[in-house]
Amino acid sequence: MHTDQTQNIAPEALPEVITRFLNSHRAHDTATALSAFRADATVTDEGKTHGGVPAIETWMTQSASEYTYTIELIGAQKVDADRYVATHHLEGNFPGGVVDLHYRFTLSDGLIEDLRIEP
Numbered sequence: 001m002h003t004d005q006t007q008n009i010a011p012e013a014l015p016e017v018i019t020r021f022l023n024s025h026r027a028h029d030t031a032t033a034l035s036a037f038r039a040d041a042t043v044t045d046e047g048k049t050h051g052g053v054p055a056i057e058t059w060m061t062q063s064a065s066e067y068t069y070t071i072e073l074i075g076a077q078k079v080d081a082d083r084y085v086a087t088h089h090l091e092g093n094f095p096g097g098v099v100d101l102h103y104r105f106t107l108s109d110g111l112i113e114d115l116r117i118e119p
Contacts, residue, residue, distance in 0.1 A: 005079065005080055006077050006078070006079050006085075007077065007078050008075065008076070008077055009076050009077060009078050010076065011073045011075070011076045011086070013076065013078075014076050014084055014086060015084065015107065017036045017107065017110060017111055017112060018036070018084055018086060018105050018107075018112070020032065020033075020035070020036050021033050021036035021037075021112060021115075022073065022086060022103070024036075025060065026071055028064050030057060030060050030061065030064075033060060034053055034056065034057055034060070036111060036112050037053055037056055037111060037112045038108060038109065038111045038112065038113050039052065039053055040052060040113075041053065041056060041111070041112055041113055041114065041115070042113075042114050042115070043055075043056050043059055043114075043115045043116075043117070044114075044115070044116045044117065044118075045059065045063065045116075045117040046117075066094075067092050067093050067094040068092050068093050069090050069091060069092020069093065069094060070090065070091050070092060071088050071089070071090050072088065072089045072090075073086060073087070073088055074087050074088065074089045074100070075087040082106055082107045082108065083104070083105065083106050083107070084104075084105045084107070085102050085103065085104050085105070086102075086103040086105070087100060087101070087102050087103075088100065088101050088103060099119060100119065101117055101118065101119060102116075102117070102118055102119070103115060103116075103117050104116040104117075104118070
């Protein structure tokens with residue numbers, strides 16, 4: 001994977017579909033968050049992959065109720081035309097209490113095809 005094309009961008013320069021997901025996910029608006037995904041999308045979080053919208057909905061519901069935390073978008077990068085990274089700073093009652101997570105998005109046909117959340 002070539003990352004020499006990666007460029008830092010302003011968080012507000014992220015594609016609308018990513019911003020829609022991030023804002024609605026933060027607001028626990030699952031229906032709007034799910035509208036950002038392709039039907040066959042995958043989300044990988046904490047080493048587990050959730051495939052398809054029903055599994056993604058279950059993941060969102062569980063992750064929202066598991067811990068209480070604040071989340072702040074602290075950076076964004078454009079890897080190429082279809083791949084973006086949004087970096088979030090989280091603080092809360094999860095193990096460790098503080099973490100910066102990279103939300104790695106792959107887009108297809110204007111929707112999220114793949115999302116990988118990792119430190």
